[in-house]
Amino acid sequence: MALPAASKPQPDDAKPMRADTERTVRAILEAAERVLSVDPAATMEQIAEAAGVARTTVHRRFASRDALVRALAAWATRRFHEAVEAARPETAPPAVALYQVTVNVLRVKIAWGFAMDALPVDAPEVARVHAEVLARCERLFVRVRDAGLLPPDADLNWVRRVYYALMHEAATHAPETDAALDALATRVVDTLLYGVGTRGTA
Amino acid sequence: MALPAASKPQPDDAKPMRADTERTVRAILEAAERVLSVDPAATMEQIAEAAGVARTTVHRRFASRDALVRALAAWATRRFHEAVEAARPETAPPAVALYQVTVNVLRVKIAWGFAMDALPVDAPEVARVHAEVLARCERLFVRVRDAGLLPPDADLNWVRRVYYALMHEAATHAPETDAALDALATRVVDTLLYGVGTRGTA
DNA sequence: AGGACTTGCGACATGAGAGTTGCATGTTCT
DNA sequence: AGAACATGCAACTCTCATGTCGCAAGTCCT
The missing domain is CATH 1.10.10 (Arc Repressor Mutant, subunit A)
Incomplete structure (x- = not known):
């Protein structure tokens, strides 16, 4: 890998x-x-x-248990940041970027899920990067909306929260192959946009 | 109350x-x-x-810290169970039941969120009730599907996981009024069925 | 090869939290 | 009112995780 x-x-x-x-x-x-x-x-x-x-x-x-935990958080945060950046969320076509971010973050979240969201973020370094990623994410959703994938009056905050929640859930069952990971990411994006109800899900 | x-x-x-x-x-x-x-x-x-x-x-x-934690889990589980049962998920019309379960569980989850899902479930009592609620939930989704709200080939397991995830997310921001709680539940059900994308979100 | 660095091991100091007890003071229940 | 029970307080024991040290043996780098 x-x-x-x-x-x-x-x-x-x-x-x-x-x-x-x-x-x-x-x-x-x-x-x-x-x-x-x-x-x-x-x-x-x-x-x-x-x-x-x-x-x-x-x-x-x-040096201390606390230092270890902080280092772990910092490490996971760094990988998280890399995952988002690697998808070029500001420049790739919105739909592509959304998918790519999903795959990348899913991969990191599967390996570092605990450190990513069950850890206190009082370290300034970690908080800063988290804020940075958050901003990237928000801008990505603006682009997704402007591309017509979201209604003009969509509550982007709710969209983002749902997106995070779906990621979190999806990351609990680690897929074996890359193909399965792709399928999982597809499912996340699909569910985010169209839900699980009776509609054209494909 | x-x-x-x-x-x-x-x-x-x-x-x-x-x-x-x-x-x-x-x-x-x-x-x-x-x-x-x-x-x-x-x-x-x-x-x-x-x-x-x-x-x-x-x-x-x-008697011990452990006993306290177990009692807390048992308590929350009981309230969880009550919340689901009170919605009569087996007999009320599927759409109504789904909504009602959502409101009820949301209310409990806001107050006892930690005890409900951040706690080990090694107690037989707790595990039994959880399994019971899970079964109720699965049957409810079968009814919802048969009512035409979900496609016939829907992966009910994924549906349930998404539902849980949305609840979990929604419960992080406690609404002030009952009206806001209703709005939140509506949002959860809506998002579950139709997603956040461009569609008839009503 | 050889100096620098790292690791495992055993031993130890420290402190914090769990869990207990007895007693004087309140609170409930009937 | 009065028995029965609950609480606060203070003192104590005990276990266990954290954090340190020095030393002998192993690994890395050039």
Whole structure:
């Protein structure tokens, strides 16, 4: 799958990490996502075990439990941002952009769902990016509306909330293949626009 | 508002509680919902404070933190069940039942949202009721489909998931008046059936 | 190869929250 | 009114997660 060279887990990347360390940090973040999504009150020990490292190592990489949680939120937020940007929501044709954003975000949400929305966003860094993404999303829906896919008087705020809710729901059942992911995204967009009722759903 | 004589917070109601006690228990459950929805890891002390009682009193009513959480889940589940039943989903006309269930559940979800879906359901009592409600919900959607509101080949599982997701989202912004609640329920049902796209949204 | 860095392990300090008890003061119920 | 029961308060025990350290063994980089 070749991730796009994700970079900093901690605020400042003064020195480039040793390959060694980077792997460990990643393992810990992934373990934290997995473990915390099951039990948000899980201990450092449980996270360490899931990551396959000693508890002290976790503490070496993340000063405190809180720091780990914040790093996890920051990490997921970054990926979220990348997912949205990669869809070129400001320039691609509205319908295409909407679909593309859906696929990309779904992919991230499946892997980092817990960190993305069950985590407090008191970190300024995270809040800023969230606001940025929110703005992108709002502008995208304006474009979608202007393209005639939404009625001129649509409540864009409600549209966005419904969109988020559908994403959230869709992300709970991870598809196996890329084809299934596409199908899922299609379903989300379709449902958003036309609902599940008796209409031309295809 | 006159709650419908809600009964047992703890598994067995051998002796009727003293009016005194009942108030305290209720205050604690309500406080727990409020406090835990903000911070699921909140302490007994915080819950006690929010309930306006001493920490020891909480322990007197609920043997352990776990017992409190389970009681909270059981309580919310009971109210959930009542909300669905009160809409007579098996006998009322499908469209009416769907709307009525939506209003009723929305009301409960606004007050007990955390306990309803952010809580582990390992208690058999809770799981049983959840399953029961799920079955009711599935049968309701069959009726809704047979009434022609859903296409004959609709994926009822997806329909239900979307419905839940919309409820969840709608319940995050508590309306002030009953009229606003009706409007919200209408919006949920409308969105479920017709989406937010360009169509006859009435 | 060799210095720099990382990790696992065991041991320890600390603090916070859960859970308990006894007693004096209120509140309910009949 | 009076028995029965609930509450607040203060003090205490205990468990457990967090956070630290030093050291020996392993891994990375050039």
